[in-house]
Amino acid sequence: MPSSCKEIREELIECMLKSDCVLKKRNTVKECFKEEHKPDVPSECLSIKKSFGDCRRGMMDPRMRFRGNKTQ
Structure with a gap:
């Protein structure tokens, strides 16, 4: 996994825990991502999850594979 995504992943895990x-x-972290548990998850964690997905x-976008992810 690219190092830029690794930091966001760790931040997401900390937030969920x-x-x-x-x-x-x-619940487990995996269960908390399901739709029925969404009210129990802070909006901060949901925004981190979206950033991680992005x-x-x-990394799958052919144009970005060569240039790398944008750092924030």
Whole structure:
């Protein structure tokens, strides 16, 4: 995995582990990404998840493979 996506991935994991869905409801991180648990996940984690998806998609784009992901 590219190093630029690795940082976002780690940030997403940290955010999810601190969410009510994991701490109070005792769900796994994978279960918390399902639609029925969405109200228990903070909007911050959802925006990090979107950024992670964009990063991964950027690595599959042929134009971006050579130039690399944009750093923020």
